[in-house]
Amino acid sequence: MLVTFLAALAIAGPSPQKTTLDNGVMVFAERMESAPGFTVHLFVSTWGAQEQEGQRGWRHLIEHLVAKGRNKDLAAKLEAQGLTLSADTLPDGIRFEIEGSGGKEAQAIQALRDLLAFPALTQEDVAQEARIMEQEAAVRSSSAKITAGLRKQAFAGQSDLMGDAADIAKATPAALAELHAGMFRPESMSVAVIGDVNAMKAVEAVTAALGPLPKQGRPDRAPLNGVPQTQEGFVQGSSGAGRAVVVESTGRSDTLAVIAAGLAIASEVPGARLVYTPSPHGGVVCLTHPSRTGFEDLDRLITREGSRLLPTALVSVRLWADTADSLTRDKARLYGQMLGLEPFFRMQDLRTRAYEVDHAAALAALQKFHTGKCVRVGGSR
Amino acid sequence: MIAALLLSAANAPVRVLEMVEPGPLVVVQAYLKAPDNMTEREAASWQVLGRVLLQGTVEFTPQVLRNYGGQAGVPPSVTVMPDFLRVQIVLPRSGLSLAGDLMSAVLMRPLLREDDIAIVKAELQSAEQSAWISALAGLDFRYDRIREGDVRNVWTRALRPENLSFVVGGGFDPGAGMAELERRFERWTAPRDPGPPRVDGPARPKTSYSEPVSTFMLTARTMTPASAASAAKLLAVFALGVGQEASMHRVLRESLGLSYLQSAVLWPTNKGWTPSFLMVRRTENEEAKHASEMKAALLADVEKWKDHDLVRAKAIAEAAFTRNLSSSPVWLGPDGPMTQSLFDRCAWRGYLEMVGSGVLREQVMVGAMQNVDLEQLQAAAKELLEECNVGWVPGR
Numbered sequence: 126m127l128v129t130f131l132a133a134l135a136i137a138g139p140s141p142q143k144t145t146l147d148n149g150v151m152v153f154a155e156r157m158e159s160a161p162g163f164t165v166h167l168f169v170s171t172w173g174a175q176e177q178e179g180q181r182g183w184r185h186l187i188e189h190l191v192a193k194g195r196n197k198d199l200a201a202k203l204e205a206q207g208l209t210l211s212a213d214t215l216p217d218g219i220r221f222e223i224e225g226s227g228g229k230e231a232q233a234i235q236a237l238r239d240l241l242a243f244p245a246l247t248q249e250d251v252a253q254e255a256r257i258m259e260q261e262a263a264v265r266s267s268s269a270k271i272t273a274g275l276r277k278q279a280f281a282g283q284s285d286l287m288g289d290a291a292d293i294a295k296a297t298p299a300a301l302a303e304l305h306a307g308m309f310r311p312e313s314m315s316v317a318v319i320g321d322v323n324a325m326k327a328v329e330a331v332t333a334a335l336g337p338l339p340k341q342g343r344p345d346r347a348p349l350n351g352v353p354q355t356q357e358g359f360v361q362g363s364s365g366a367g368r369a370v371v372v373e374s375t376g377r378s379d380t381l382a383v384i385a386a387g388l389a390i391a392s393e394v395p396g397a398r399l400v401y402t403p404s405p406h407g408g409v410v411c412l413t414h415p416s417r418t419g420f421e422d423l424d425r426l427i428t429r430e431g432s433r434l435l436p437t438a439l440v441s442v443r444l445w446a447d448t449a450d451s452l453t454r455d456k457a458r459l460y461g462q463m464l465g466l467e468p469f470f471r472m473q474d475l476r477t478r479a480y481e482v483d484h485a486a487a488l489a490a491l492q493k494f495h496t497g498k499c500v501r502v503g504g505s506r
Numbered sequence: 507m508i509a510a511l512l513l514s515a516a517n518a519p520v521r522v523l524e525m526v527e528p529g530p531l532v533v534v535q536a537y538l539k540a541p542d543n544m545t546e547r548e549a550a551s552w553q554v555l556g557r558v559l560l561q562g563t564v565e566f567t568p569q570v571l572r573n574y575g576g577q578a579g580v581p582p583s584v585t586v587m588p589d590f591l592r593v594q595i596v597l598p599r600s601g602l603s604l605a606g607d608l609m610s611a612v613l614m615r616p617l618l619r620e621d622d623i624a625i626v627k628a629e630l631q632s633a634e635q636s637a638w639i640s641a642l643a644g645l646d647f648r649y650d651r652i653r654e655g656d657v658r659n660v661w662t663r664a665l666r667p668e669n670l671s672f673v674v675g676g677g678f679d680p681g682a683g684m685a686e687l688e689r690r691f692e693r694w695t696a697p698r699d700p701g702p703p704r705v706d707g708p709a710r711p712k713t714s715y716s717e718p719v720s721t722f723m724l725t726a727r728t729m730t731p732a733s734a735a736s737a738a739k740l741l742a743v744f745a746l747g748v749g750q751e752a753s754m755h756r757v758l759r760e761s762l763g764l765s766y767l768q769s770a771v772l773w774p775t776n777k778g779w780t781p782s783f784l785m786v787r788r789t790e791n792e793e794a795k796h797a798s799e800m801k802a803a804l805l806a807d808v809e810k811w812k813d814h815d816l817v818r819a820k821a822i823a824e825a826a827f828t829r830n831l832s833s834s835p836v837w838l839g840p841d842g843p844m845t846q847s848l849f850d851r852c853a854w855r856g857y858l859e860m861v862g863s864g865v866l867r868e869q870v871m872v873g874a875m876q877n878v879d880l881e882q883l884q885a886a887a888k889e890l891l892e893e894c895n896v897g898w899v900p901g902r
Contacts, residue, residue: 161828161829161830161846162828200750200751201751201814201818204749204750204818204822205814205817205821206821207822207824207825209822209831209833211833224825224829224830224831225825225829226828226829256763257765257766259788260765260766260787261766261767263718263719263787264637264719264765264766264767264787266636267636364632364633388579392572392581393572395557395560395629396633415633416629416632416633417632418629419633433569433573436573437572437573437576437579437581440578440579441576441579443579444578444580445579452830452846452847453830
C-alpha cells in the first residue's frame with residue numbers, strides 16, 4: 126500500500142504547492158485528479174498603476190494588444206496544440222487564461238513569457254485595435270452594461286473598464302509602453318495552475334518562465350478609488366435592471382452571506398442573474414435582470430417572504446463554493462486573482478465560511494438588496 | 507467519466523437515458539420537441555409555454571416547486587429553444603423520487619394560468635435577448651395576441667411520447683432513474699390532440715433588432731451530429747469560426763477590423779445542428795454589404811489554408827469535445843457554449859438522443875475528424891459556405 130501511495134505521489138507530486146518567487150511572483154499549483162484538463166491563470170494586478178485622467182480604457186487596450194503575443198502569433202502557436210487563450214480586464218487587474226489538456230501545461234506556462242513583453246507596435250496597430258474596441262463597446266450585452274452601470278454607481282469616481290473612445294484614440298505606442306511597464310512587474314503578478322497537472326513540476330515551470338524577470342519593487346498597494354455609495358442611476362442603451370451590494374474580501378463571512386442572499390434571489394426571480402466581482406476593497410455582488418421591471422417586486426419579496434428564501438440561500442452558497450473548488454477555471458481564477466490581492470486566501474477557508482453562513486446572516490444580507498440600502502440601476506433607451 | 511450509459515428498452519412508454527456517476531446530486535432533464543411546422547401564433551405560444559411551466563402545477567404551487575426543487579441549490583429551470591425545450595430538476599442524490607414527481611407534474615399537469623401567461627408575455631416583450639441570440643433564433647415572436655388557449659393547445663400538441671425523452675444523471679443506482687420515470691409514465695396516455703391549429707401564417711423571420719446592433723449571418727443546412735458525411739463539415743466549422751486563429755477571427759476581426767464578436771455556432775434544433783457563422787457590429791448606414799463581404803472574405807481565406815490550419819482545427823475540435831472550451835461552437839441552449847458540468851453533460855447526451863444521434867460517442871466524432879485531410883477540409887468548407895443563406899438582422 127505504501128509503495129503504491131509513494132508511486133502515485135511520484136507521478137502526481139505533492140499538491141497543492143504555493144510559493145513566492147524571489148522576484149515577487151506568487152505561484153499556486155494544485156492537482157485535480159478528475160479534471161478533464163488544466164487552466165493556467167496569470168493575474169496582473171493594476172494596483173499602483175491606475176489609469177490617469179485621459180487614459181480611460183488604456184488598460185483594456187493593453188490587454189487586447191498584449192494578448193496577441195510579442196510577435197502577434199501567440200494564438201497560432203497555442204491553438205495548434207489545442208491550447209486556448211482568453212484575456213479580461215477587471216477592476217483590479219488583467220487576467221490571462223490558457224487552457225488545455227494532455228500534459229501540455231509546460232507549453233502553456235512557457236507561453237506566459239510571450240504575454241509579458243510589450244509588443245512592437247505601430248500607431249496603425251493601436252488605431253486598428255481601438256476600432257475593434259469600439260465595436261466591443263457597441264455590442265456589449267445588456268447584462269454587461271447593467272453590471273458596469275452598477276459598478277459605476279457603487280464606486281463614484283471609478284471609470285467603466287471598457288474605457289472611453291476619445292481617450293483610447295489618443296493612445297500612442299510609447300505612452301502605452303510606459304503604462305505597461307508600470308503594470309507588468311513581477312511583484313504584481315500571480316499565477317495559478319490547476320487541473321490534471323503535477324503541481325510540483327508546474328511550479329518549476331513557472332519558476333523557469335517567470336523567475337528570470339528582474340525585480341522592480343512592489344507598487345503602492347493603494348486600494349481602488351471610489352467610495353461605496355447607495356444610489357440609483359440609469360444605464361443608457363439597456364433594457365434591463367440591476368441591484369448591487371458592495372462587499373469586502375472574498376473569504377469574509379459577510380461577503381459569503383451576500384452571495385448566498387443574491388443566489389437565493391436569482392433562484393426566486395425568473396431571469397435574474399448573479400454576477401460577483403471579487404476584490405478586497407471594491408468587491409460587488411450584482412443582480413441583473415433583462416427586464417426593466419424584473420425587480421419591481423423584490424422589496425416585497427425581501428420584506429414579507431425573506432425567511433422563505435433562507436434554505437435556498439444556505440444551500441446555494443455551499444454549492445457555489447463547492448463548484449468553485451471543483452472546476453479548474455473557477456478555482457484558478459479565484460486563486461490567481463486572490464493571491465495577488467489577498468495573499469492568505471485559501472479555498473478551504475472560503476468553503477468553510479460558506480458552510481457557516483446561517484439564517485441570521487443570510488436574512489441580514491437579504492435586506493441589503495432592499496431599495497435604499499443597495500445600489501440600483503435601470504436601463505434607459 | 508461516464509460510469510454507465512443505459513437507455514430504456516424500445517417498447518418502454520418513454521425514452522430514458524441514464525448517466526450514472528458518483529456524486530452528491532441527481533439531475534433529471536426532459537427534452538420536449540415542439541410540433542412541426544408551427545404557425546406564427548404557435549411559435550410565440552411555445553416561448554410562453556416554456557416560461558410558464560414552472561408557475562405552478564395541479565399539485566404544486568410555484569413556491570413549492572422552487573423550494574422543493576431547489577434543495578440542491580439549483581432551481582428548477584426550463585431552457586426554451588424555438589423548436590424544443592428542456593426542463594431540468596436538480597436535487598440531492600436522495601431526491602430522485604421527488605425529482606420524478608416534480609418533473610411529471612411540470613410536464614403533465616401545469617396550470618398554465620392566464621395571469622401567469624400575462625406576466626410572462628410582459629417580460630418577454632420588455633426583455634429582448636442579445637442581438638446575436640435573437641438572430642440565431644431567427645423568428646420574430648409576437649406575444650400580444652397569445653392567450654391561455656393558445657399556450658394550452660401547443661402544449662397539448664407537443665406532449666406525445668414520440669416528442670418526449672429523459673436523461674437522468676448523477677449519483678444513483680443503475681436502473682433507478684429509468685424505474686422512477688417509467689413508473690410515472692407507464693400508464694400515460696397523451697392528451698387528446700386538439701386537431702390542427704387555428705388558421706394562421708407561418709412564424710415570421712426576424713427582420714430587425716431593437717437596439718443599434720446588427721448581426722450578419724451565414725446559415726448552413728442542418729446536419730445531425732452522427733451523420734458520417736458531417737465529419738469534414740464539422741471540422742470546417744472549427745477551421746472557419748472557432749478560436750483566434752480561425753478564419754473569422756483572423757480575417758474579419760484582425761485583418762479587416764470589421765467586428766469584435768464573430769464566431770461559429772452549431773445552433774441546436776430538434777433535428778440537429780444548424781451551423782451558423784455570425785458577425786455582430788454597431789449598426790450603421792449602408793451596412794447590408796457586410797454580409798456578402800463576410801462570405802467572400804471567408805471563401806478567399808479557405809483557398810489559402812495550409813496544413814497548420816488543418817492541425818489547428820483538429821486540436822481545437824478535440825478540445826471542444828473533451829474539456830471546457832469557452833469558445834466552443836457546441837451550444838445546448840441560448841446561454842452559450844456547453845461546459846463540462848454534470849448538467850451540461852446530461853443535456854448533451856439528451857440532445858444527441860433527441861436528434862437521433864444517441865449512439866454517437868465524442869471519441870468517435872473526434873476520431874472521424876482526425877481522418878480528414880486538407881483537401882477534404884477545404885472542399886467541405888467551401889461547400890458549407892456556398893450552401894449558406896446570407897442573412898442580416900439590422901439594428902435600429
